[in-house]
């Protein structure tokens with residue numbers, strides 16, 4: 001049972017991982033609000049949970065300890081003050097302004113045991129769940145005259161535990177997210193890393209109070225010395241400057257940060273939607289963006305001043321040089337077919353989770369890419385993916401390593 005954080009690569013043997021089993025938040029998705037909530041479709045919850053359980057079982061079979069976000073948050077509620085603080089901040093960040101509504105929500109949440117309360121926060125609260133509780137609130141709701149059905153919005157993207165915070169080395173970066181809907185998720189990270197007995201003392205590389213956005217899907221740990229971070233739709237250059245400054249000067253091992261400038265678009269929202277590491281010298285990549293990636297190298301010089309230079313040349317050669325490898329193989333999503341590449345990248349064909357060097361978890365639906373990975377000598381653990389993939393994230397997006405062996 002490891003405590004604390006140890007994550008020095010993408011491919012070291014995975015020992016402990018954080019997941020979130022999708023819950024009631026998916027049953028609070030409505031067609032009119034999908035875009036704002038970053039979904040393209042509404043997954044069928046029961047099936048999504050079955051698929052997610054298969055993912056967790058697959059990881060356990062590989063010797064990985066699986067912990068769940070809801071449990072870590074509940075275990076962070078170490079006393080009544082922490083609990084009251086969590087409720088207060090949650091309602092404030094959920095935009096609850098009216099006193100009557102806030103009181104009613106406080107009553108509703110306070111009456112629940114810790115785990116159920118956390119699940120209720122994650123699921124969101126329908127106004128209809130409150131109406132019967134209080135006549136005073138009923139008056140407010142009918143007077144307010146707005147027909148928006150939620151008192152508190154759901155957090156449907158929580159099962160993508162990769163994004164709101166990220167473990168790097170022995171520390172954590174807690175993120176300011178690009179969108180308001182996902183920014184609320186990071187409050188759970190704040191409470192875990194402030195109060196959970198196993199995690200409260202870990203170093204902090206970035207914080208949710210920063211002014212520019214950074215999301216975990218953009219952060220890849222290529223080696224104990226080299227980080228890669230995407231400049232993407234979700235992660236801004238200023239955040240990378242700040243992260244580089246802290247990690248390169250304060251962490252024990254990291255010496256370089258490679259900033260990957262990728263196209264800013266919904267389908268390529270994070271670096272890990274187009275590029276993941278599958279072995280010491282092998283990567284899967286979406287071929288359509290290879291020509292559009294620019295890599296910048298960030299390093300501290302002998303006076304501890306940040307130096308940034310742009311790399312020219314092929315991605316393989318840049319990776320070879322900075323990782324000290326003799327050769328690098330890029331395995332294209334879609335295996336050379338433009339059509340399969342586009343279709344399978346949309347369903348996260350390039351978003352693999354390594355459980356050890358050369359061994360990755362992938363979605364079953366991406367058959368063309370999966371065959372290419374096998375032909376390149378990668379061992380696959382395939383998981384079902386009809387419903388989970390509707391949220392636009394794959395096995396890497398759905399997991400946050402807490403402990404990996406060194407590569």
Ligand SMILES: NC(=O)NCCC[C@H](N)C(=O)O
Pocket residue numbers: 037038039157160162163182216217218269270272273391392393394396397
């Ligand atoms: N690392 C990732 O790429 N995560 C996938 C996040 C999907 C989610 N619907 C989002 O748009 O943020």
